[in-house]
Each structure stands twice: as C-alpha cells, then as structure tokens.
Amino acid sequence: MIEALLQALINGVIAGTILAVPALGFTAIFAVLNYPNFAIGALATVGAYAGWVGNTVFGLPMLGALPLAFGVAGLAGLAVQSLAVKPLEASGALMMAIASLAAGLVLENILRFGFGNDLRGFELPLLRDWRIGEFRIGPQQLENFGLALACMALLWAFLRFSRTGRAMRAVADNRDLALLRGVDPVRVALVTVIVGAGLAGMGGMLVGLDTSVDPLTGTRLVLSIFAAAVLGGLGSIPGAVAGAIAIGMAEELSVIVFNPAYRLVVGFVVILIVLTLRPAGLFGTRAS
C-alpha cells in the first residue's frame, strides 16, 4: 500500500508539473486581462496537433516541436482574443469568459474536421520503464517532466529579466500605475495572450506525448487547469505551479481509492473547497 501511495505521488508530481504549463498560461491571461479564458483547453489541443505535425510530418525532435506548438497555439490564442473576446470586452469578464468557451468549441471542431477523431501518436522510440526498487518511471515520462520544467524556467526568466516580462507583471499588479509609467496595456495584453496560449499549446503537446492526441486532448484538461489556478490563487504564477502539482497528486491518489472514472471529481471538489474556505486560493489576493 505504501509503495502504491509513493508511486502515485511520483506520478502525481510528474503529471502536475506538466499540468502546470497550461495552468501558467491560463493564470497569466487572467492576471493581465482579468477574465478566465476557457479556450485554454482547445488551445492546448491546437498545440498538441501542431507538435504532432512537426514531429510526424516534418520529423522534428521534441525540442523542435515544442516551439512549433507554442507558436501555432499562440497565434490561435491571438485569433480567439481578437475575433471572439475583444469585441465583448465592454460587456465584462463573464461575457469574455463565455466568448472564450464558444471560441474553444469552434477551435475543437475545426481540428475535428481537419484531423478526424482518431487518436494520433508521436513517433517515439519504445523504451522500457526504469525500475528503482519498487517504483517505475518511464523515460518518456521523465523527459516530459524535464521539458515542462524547462518551459517553466524559460517563463520565469522571461518574466523576471525581460522588459516585456516585467511590464506584464506590472500590468497584472497595477494596471493604472503601469499606464502612468508609460506601459502600453494593449500591447502587453497581446503579448500575454500569445504567451499564455503558447504555454497551453506546449502543455497540450506534453500531455499528447504522455498519452495521445485527439480533438479532446486539451478539453479534458480544462477542469484540472481551472482547479489548479483556483487553488493557487487566480492570477498568481507561483500559485498556478503549486496548484497544478497539488491537483496532479490529488488526481493520482484518488485513483488508488476510487474508480479512475471519478478522477475528474477531484477538480470539482478542490474548486468547491477553495471557494468555500479560501476564495483567494493559496497565493492569491484578488478574490479576498
């Protein structure tokens, strides 16, 4: 039983780290644009397909396919923002969220028309799992974990050291003051959408590497992404990472106790508990 628990925790940390990538995209968009972009799941799927095309059609290695996933999903995110969300900006965050949900459905069905409903797999070598005592870790699982960590490190460096990244943090913190210091919030919003959607795309590809790619690859993640962002505190970058790892572990642990079909319930339960006991989440301040 102890071994099963530890194995679930290892799997949970890896799954949570991968989940953190799109959760970071979701929370970055929320922090700067002040609305929850529910197209994030479909954007993750766009990234998964872009990476898959890069890998299987153009023969790109994973390190080459990831930037492609970022770029294509980033552009799709920009299209969602410009065509569906921005025209409803004056109507408030709820309308923007609903518009993003609708745009996500459109994107999902465009992919369905283009690629069909079949499961697609990356061209990866078949490798045996590594055994460390009683525990098993797949080399691909570990590579995905490393890629997810690299994505997060790049995002951290971008936000910490680049002028645009600092401007994004400034707008997320205090939009009016950022405006008074010469930041163009419209430009920052566009960059944020591209970065946020791009992160979702990379997250979708990493999930596709771990499982397979189909039109619902990202959509299945939406609840977990939202739960991770709510748990960490909507708009909080460290919160999104902590929340995603916690959700990843909780989902894996739930499988030990409950039927795997109930795995999704974890997200709902976490959202319910957080909104009841600490609406601001672990690291957030906005909802309090």
Place this chain on the structure above:
Amino acid sequence: MTALTVQELTGGYAAADHVVKGVSFTVASGELVCVIGPNGAGKSTVLKLLTGLLRPRAGQVALDGRDITGQSPRVVIEAGMVLVPQERNVFGTLSVEENLAMGCFLDPGRAKARMTAVMDRFPLLAERRRQAARTMSGGQRQILAMGQALMSEPRVLLLDEPTAGLSPKAATDLFALVRATAETGVAVLMVEQNALQAMQISDRALVLVDGRNAHEGPAPALARDPAIRRLFLGGRGEGRMDATGTNRETSP
C-alpha cells in the same frame, strides 16, 4: 522659469459631468505649489486631466511651453511630467529595484545610472532593493513611489495626497523629502488634505472649490488668512487649529 502652465482646464469622468470647471495656474521650476480644498473640489481630477488618465473637455496644458493637452500618459512622461497617485502607487508584487526600473520604463538605457542616483538619494531603497514593495510600511512605500517617479528625471512632479494614511512623523518626513525635491529644481504640484502642514512647506497654494480657482497666493499668507482657515482648515479665524493641521469639518 514656468515649467507647467494650465489654462481654463475643464473636464471630468463623463462627457456631461465637469468636475473641474476652468482651473488655471502655473508652477515654476523649483517651486512647490500645493492644491487644497474640500472633498469633491476636483483636486485629484485635475491631476488625472494633466497626465492623460482623463481627457480634458476644454483648456490647455503646456509643459515648458509645449502643448500636451489631452496627450496619452506615455507622451506626458516623455515630455517630463510624472504623477505619483494617491493609492496603490507602487507595484506590490515587484521588488524595490524592479519598481524603480518601472519608473524608467520608457528609457531603459538610463535605468542603471538613474537607479544609482535615486538610491543614493533614498538610502532606504538601497537597503531594501530586493524586498517586495507590498512588505514595506506605508511611509517606506511612499518613498519608493517618489523614487520611482524621480527615475525618469521629471521636470514636473505631481503628487496626489502623498501623506494619506501616514503617521504624523512619517508625514513630516515625507513633506521634508518633497521640499528637498523641489529644491533640486523640479516643479512640484502637490494635492493635499493635510492643508496646514502642506502650506507650511509650499511656496504657493491654490484653493479649489467646486472645480474652480477660489484662492491663490503665497502659501504662508494664505495659511494666515482667517477666511481660508475658517473655510478649509476647520478653524474659526486665527483661533482653532489642531496640531497636525488636518482638514476637519467645522460644526455649523
């Protein structure tokens, strides 16, 4: 030399709602002018109209003779005028160093040199350079806000109630910093509720009532004016005044 010239400035938050109704004044380089008046007189709105946060409906704003009426905040900063807002005037999640860098956002090439100069002037900021702004006290945050505004070497500094929420000691210290800033040659326009103390450190005072110029003149003279004391400082003639000079309503 006149740095800021404002003529017949009119505007507000909605097209038909003019909070500010034809305000005019000037501020010279190295001069400290305080703007006082009752709540709702339009003091903070004047600052928003000057800096592009609100668009004036009429009037003219000139900086060193250059017309900047209705320009965006970016153009206003580039022209040399910076506002320190009353509330939320630092980026709480950013470090002191990052906050200062944001003050030089439009001219990043000079950020390093300017940061050294600002930290030399406010040693507290150097000591806390890596500290998140939200963890600082109210007085320390005001100093950071001032430092951030001075990063761009403005010719005109606008301060919106810089002592709001500060202890009397912190307010006195901050007023001394404001005075010292003016003496470096910067034109300072300060909106303040702490009217008596503000007038004690200012060269001139402008009293706004209902969005219009009501009184204007040398600050010490206005501070002694029984009418001003009665109307805005809560005193009756020369008599009543509390120690801090806080603006209090007088019972009828």
